Amino acid sequence: MTLAAEIDHNGTSPEKLLAPVLSAFWDQPESWTLETYRRHEGYEGLRKALAMSPDDLIAYVKDSGLRGRGGAGFPTGMKWQFIPQGDGKPHYLVVNADESEPGTCKDIPLLFANPHSLIEGIVIACYAIRSSHAFIYLRGEVVPVLRRLHEAVREAYEAGYLGTNVLGSGLDLELTVHAGAGAYICGEETALLDSLEGRRGQPRLRPPFPAVAGLYACPTVVNNVESIASVPAILNRGKDWFKSMGSEKSPGFTLYSLSGHVTSPGQYEAPLGITLRQLLEMSGGIRAGHRLKFWTPGGSSTPMFTDEHLDVPLDYEGVGAAGSMLGTKALQCFDETTCVVRAVTRWTEFYAHESCGKCTPCREGTYWLVQLLRDIEAGKGQMADLDKLNDIADNINGKSFCALGDGAASPIFSSLKYFREEYEQHITGKGCPFDPAKSTAWADDKNIDGKNAHRGVNA
Known part of the structure; x- marks a missing residue:
């Protein structure tokens, strides 16, 4: 159970x-x-x-x-x-x-x-x-x-x-x-x-x-x-x-860092195995008038989850079985006003900047991931770029000198898995569908006023 x-x-x-x-x-x-x-x-x-x-x-x-x-x-x-x-x-x-x-x-x-x-x-x-x-x-x-x-x-x-x-x-x-x-x-x-x-x-x-x-x-x-x-x-x-808390293979307590589009972000110390749904109940949920779109269980270097994973036990085995890693328990939550391509681009820019340059897969791979992502975000990409993204990430993952390369590849794989359609919209629509100058799709929810929704994209 x-x-x-x-x-x-x-x-x-x-x-x-x-x-x-x-x-x-x-x-x-x-x-x-x-x-x-x-x-x-x-x-x-x-x-x-x-x-x-x-x-x-x-x-x-x-x-x-x-x-x-x-x-x-x-x-x-x-x-x-x-x-x-x-x-x-x-x-x-x-x-x-x-x-x-x-x-x-x-x-x-x-x-x-x-x-x-x-x-x-x-x-x-x-x-x-x-x-x-x-x-x-x-x-x-x-x-x-x-x-x-x-x-x-x-x-x-x-x-x-x-x-x-x-x-x-x-x-x-x-x-x-x-x-x-x-x-x-x-x-x-x-x-x-x-x-x-x-x-x-x-x-x-x-x-x-x-x-x-x-x-x-x-x-x-x-x-x-x-x-x-x-x-x-x-x-x-x-x-x-200590063993009375948590699960059999992941016992004890730990600090969960809840941040992003939540009502009350902060540190929540709980036994391993608690779920994001329960943590959101404690923190007042996603900010008023919005819904969860995607989240990371252990920081940006772990494969992202969606609202389908709200009940995944946040321990090492539970998160691993669902296709990600518990990592440092950094639960970044993003609502529906957030552009996935924009978020992944910013993360990848960080990894490219912080790569030490010692190994070729990470040094060169993160650079080219950034070039492709920037083009896609700006509406200059092509459909073939999506396969290129996946291919470059695959040439980094497991082939770099340390785990930085693996962490840089994780958001690429998981975002393409869950939000490929959003990448395609950037290409076919010649820009970000969340940009009010391009589309009003970001303000479809009557509970969201356009000004605040746009601010959420850039949050």
């Missing part, structure tokens, strides 16, 4: 599905301080972790079923387990806070409102993998978050959660906050490591994988902010509590 069917059967209100853990006290005064964090059982999970052996701790996190919240969904405990022990090399933990996927906005609010959850998770993870130095690679543009994170690290050092002999455990841990230079490619873990070492951010050839030869050619774990920040609650409340 799906989560949606279960709710209908039991008559449970959608609001009761929310599971505020990471976001439990974001709205409290000075939520980012150590004092506030301690009032909410902060660093209690660390004390319990330090009472275990590192190997038992890794097994505990592995048994909890926690999966990486950065997009791929790889089991966190298994990632820690890959670190070789007794090799005589330094071990490193690197936290990927270079959040830059279009539509993704969960890690930055988390760091701004509750940075100590990440710091506590870092100490636990470093104890588990026997690391004495951790790094937070933060997106450099978010200066307010950088300042708040530096202050939280200072508080943690002062309280004895970082530094020499953490809480009398014998663990010595140094934590470095590094501000990145603003390249999207640095969200890819090996490009991040190169950037952290002072080189140009470009993905590395694998193997060797970071677990064997990562930062400074030493064993390294690279985890997302939310993945690490979720660990303290698991230790404090227990793995069974």
